[in-house]
Amino acid sequence: MELMAKVAFCVYTLVILGGSIFAVSSSSLVRALVGLITTLVGVSGMYLLLATPFMAFMQLLIYVGAVSVLIFFAIMLTRAEAGGDEGNSAPMRTYVLGLAATMAPAGILGWLVLTKPVESIAVPVEISIKELGAGLLGTYFLPFELISVILMVAMAGAVLLTWEKRGKK
Amino acid sequence: MSALTLYQIVALMLLCAGLFGLTQRRSLVGMLISVELMLNGAGLSLVAAAQLTEFSATLGQLGTLFVMGLAAAEATLVLAIIVVVAKRFGSAQTSDITTLKE
Incomplete structure (x- = not known):
């Protein structure tokens, strides 16, 4: 059973990673929304693994059911262009600065998480x-x-x- | 590596994707999508920390529920703001909305 949990964790991580990369890199907003929904479903799988089925259900109900429909309405009401709203790519300077702004908090938080690990319970209680x-x-x-x-x-x-x-x- | 560390790394990944998207996107809807990614990472981190340590699990789950409720309220308001901006400026690109007063 423990092997199953590890396999499921890896699958959900891949789903989350792929969905989030798709959500931030896709040039069409509708496709980015599909990436976001994939990520949300992956996170709800993570909630199931953490023995919180109620949170997984709420994630599906609130995020996948309500928030994504709201975002889809926002895309439709702003007359999104057919060729993609993010057509011409950003200048190199924006890209580098954005990457730096992402890496700074990620580096600090990742360093904290990796060097100061907290003892965790093996099997979470529902x-x-x-x-x-x-x-x-x-x-x-x-x-x-x-x-x-x-x-x-x-x-x-x-x-x-x-x-x-x-x-x- | 403990289980909690793995979950925190996944949550950190979501935060990074959201932050990067927030800096790169040039349309308001794309920025909203990135913010939702970050809020999801926060929720996952909260639930993992509450379930996998001795901390009160009820408080963690209820906190994440409140985060979800706030995210829904925020999405509603941002949708209304985007609609108003799109009506007034004719587009929802951030580069077009640089004038303060006409």
Whole structure:
């Protein structure tokens, strides 16, 4: 069974790596979105490996179900060009500076992760949805209420921003 | 190498891909896609750290749920902003949106 877990981890890592490279390098935004969805499915597989099936389900429901559809709407509403929005490639200077900006935090964080390893439990324990619900309505009640307020405000703000008065045009 | 280190490296990979995409993309939607990649890396790192150490697993999972909720709210608002910008400037490329006031 341990071998199976290792194989699954490698497969999900490859899916995440391939999807994320596709998502940042593709010249067509719709293809980049497909890369993003591949990555999201890979991360949900990682959640399954960590014995958190509820998080995997929420990942599929919220990200793959809702956020990717929102991004697809954004692509359609901005009249994406057929030849790809990222057609002419960036100048070399932007590329080098972007790579440096990526490598600086990656180097520091990678060095910390590799040199100060934390002892980890071999088999993670699955906690039930009941406990999560008890946590939401008990200890973490305030953030639970605040996130609903934030979602309400975001929804109202989005409607207000794109509002057009009738007969204005 | 412990299991937690492997998961953290995968999360770091997602962060790098997102950061690099954020600097390279020239359209607002492409930048939104990169930000979602980074938020996913953060969620994966949180859940891995909570599940594989003695830390409270409930807090880790609920924290990631809140990250997901914030990501959904953020995507909604960014979509609205992109639509407004596209309507006003005629495109959603960052190079076209450099004027402050006409």
